[in-house]
Amino acid sequence: MAQVILLGTGAAWSGPDRENTFMLVRGKTTNVLIDCGGSPTQRLAHIGVKPDEIDHIILTHNHPDHIYGFPLLLLNAWMAGRQRAINVHGLRGTIRSAKNILKALDFHLLPNFTPIHYHKIFPNSVTSLSPMGEFDIAAAPTTHFVPTLALRVTERATGEAFAYSADTSPNDNVVQVARNVKFFLHEATMLDEPKEGHSTAEEAGEEASKANVGELILIHVPPNVEPKKWRAAAKQNFRGKVRVANDFDVIEF
Ligand SMILES: [Zn+2]
Ligand SMILES: [Zn+2]
Numbered sequence: 001m002a003q004v005i006l007l008g009t010g011a012a013w014s015g016p017d018r019e020n021t022f023m024l025v026r027g028k029t030t031n032v033l034i035d036c037g038g039s040p041t042q043r044l045a046h047i048g049v050k051p052d053e054i055d056h057i058i059l060t061h062n063h064p065d066h067i068y069g070f071p072l073l074l075l076n077a078w079m080a081g082r083q084r085a086i087n088v089h090g091l092r093g094t095i096r097s098a099k100n101i102l103k104a105l106d107f108h109l110l111p112n113f114t115p116i117h118y119h120k121i122f123p124n125s126v127t128s129l130s131p132m133g134e135f136d137i138a139a140a141p142t143t144h145f146v147p148t149l150a151l152r153v154t155e156r157a158t159g160e161a162f163a164y165s166a167d168t169s170p171n172d173n174v175v176q177v178a179r180n181v182k183f184f185l186h187e188a189t190m191l192d193e194p195k196e197g198h199s200t201a202e203e204a205g206e207e208a209s210k211a212n213v214g215e216l217i218l219i220h221v222p223p224n225v226e227p228k229k230w231r232a233a234a235k236q237n238f239r240g241k242v243r244v245a246n247d248f249d250v251i252e253f
Helices: 040-046 070-079 092-104 172-177 201-211 227-235
Strands: 003-008 022-026 031-034 056-058 086-091 116-121 135-141 149-155 161-164 183-187 215-219 241-244 250-252
Touching (some): 070 092, 201 215
Parallel strands (some): 056 086, 183 215
Antiparallel strands (some): 003 022
16 A cells, blocks of 8 residues: 655645645655655655655646755755666656756766656646556646646556646646546645636535545645635535645555
8 A cells, every 4th residue: 555645735835834735655665756845855854764765756847836845855865875866757847947956056066966867748638657666657737827747646556546736727637637536635725716827625626526536635725724614615516525634644545
């Protein structure tokens, strides 16, 4: 059985109890980090995982709250003497930003730096990525200010899956990639007033209902989030279980 450990659950503007949204998918032999905000090494230390244990990093898009921990994680992996390559997956523009961040910080001056293998993703609607250890991962483009990927992660051995909307307004590709998953981590940056590029808790409920998921977990929530209100708003449109994510929640799939 695999786990998702939520290393952060806040929106771009996070509060005192929430780091920006990112998470670790932890299997028996494979660790996949989805997004890389905050201080990843500090967050991983909480759960006893070292930067050199991460096999793959998937960056959903190039906004700072999803990518700004990337150079620090790589620096720490190099400090730990890692020479095993780390795999970084993302859209063309996201990969370009990741490379540019390392360039801006003069990483080329660090001797014997950890090898990085970049993998560009080209999704049309729902696209399967190359297998990552014991996981099969599919991606789909969302509706956001910059090109962004929603993800579905399936544990090959059991066929169990979860999905993560990343940042998005309601979008049919996201519904498709999340269809019938055990749980759906959907962003709910607002409560009930729609704004371009993001979703309300109400909309997240509607998307969960369309995708026929088992459980809806609201994530990427603002500092003023009132979990009861967010849950109630989502519940208006979704009959299944709903909760608001908290940092360091561990969810099995
Ligand atoms: Zn965001
Ligand atoms: Zn964003």
